[in-house]
Amino acid sequence: MANERLRDALLRNGLTYEQVAKATGVDQKTVERWITKGRAPYPRHRNTIASMVKETETYLWPDAVAPERKAEITESEVVKLYPHRNSIPADLWDHLITNATRHVEVLVHAGIFLVERPTFMRDLANKAANGARIRLIFGDPASREVAKRSDEEQLGKGTLGSRIRNALAFYRPLVGVDGVEMRFHKTTLYNSIFRFDDEMVVNTHVYGFQAAHAPALHLRRLAAGDLFETYSESFEHVWNLSKPATF
CATH class of the missing domain: 3.30.870.10 (Endonuclease Chain A)
Incomplete structure (x- = not known):
């Protein structure tokens, strides 16, 4: 399932796949899969993207953070x-x-x-x-x-x-x-x-x-x-x- 929250966040902030790829050190195809396939990036990449779009990781990827970790945070x-x-x-x-x-x-x-x-x-x-x-x-x-x-x-x-x-x-x-x-x-x-x-x-x-x-x-x-x-x-x-x- 596509990650519409991530897609919308990028659009609202005027960010391209190329810019996200450069910031996270991955190729544009990987960024595209994060959006169109709903795949969750590694934690370090999630943190970078969340900072770029001024959203929380739990908003962009609700299921990516373990419940125990969410409770601690x-x-x-x-x-x-x-x-x-x-x-x-x-x-x-x-x-x-x-x-x-x-x-x-x-x-x-x-x-x-x-x-x-x-x-x-x-x-x-x-x-x-x-x-x-x-x-x-x-x-x-x-x-x-x-x-x-x-x-x-x-x-x-x-x-x-x-x-x-x-x-x-x-x-x-x-x-x-x-x-x-x-x-x-x-x-x-x-x-x-x-x-x-x-x-x-x-x-x-x-x-x-x-x-x-x-x-x-x-x-x-x-x-x-x-x-x-x-x-x-x-x-x-x-x-x-x-x-x-x-x-």
Whole structure:
């Protein structure tokens, strides 16, 4: 079976078989077989290609890394576990937001704590202007899912929907900005996801607790890891189910 993920990654990065062959020290026919026949390269070649296309080995070759090895690497992807999201230091958020240059991806219901940062909107606009891709997904304030979550978190009827609308007011300056995309989702939100290039904060959701009081993981992407990739793929699933946000 052809490796469509690898084929797509090469196309997205403008890489030819010849360039990959030169970087890995193999002939072009071998590179072609990696793609058209789905054959897995040696580990050293996988690492080189993953670096070239800015993807993880587990994304490009899901079955190439032994489960035991994946488990070991996954443990190293966890930088720190916080008992509550609101215990994450402000300087960590500063570090993540300031240093991101390629991707900023946010999946939340409202995420209103982000807009409490006075420069957050300006930071996103500047990053988009410099080539970063900004993707923001908010809960649909009119959806049944948001109404149900408002009840589950004991916020009161309609409270979460109002919070989302309040947060969206801050994002209006980003409407129409090249490189910034905003959508509404109606999914059951198991985790809020905040990705900044190869680092990520995952805020788990616990029944009966507001998100700020639930645990959070700080993750750093590793080439053959599986944890970061799992949450990244989850973001993609929600993104593909979402609709453009209306203001």
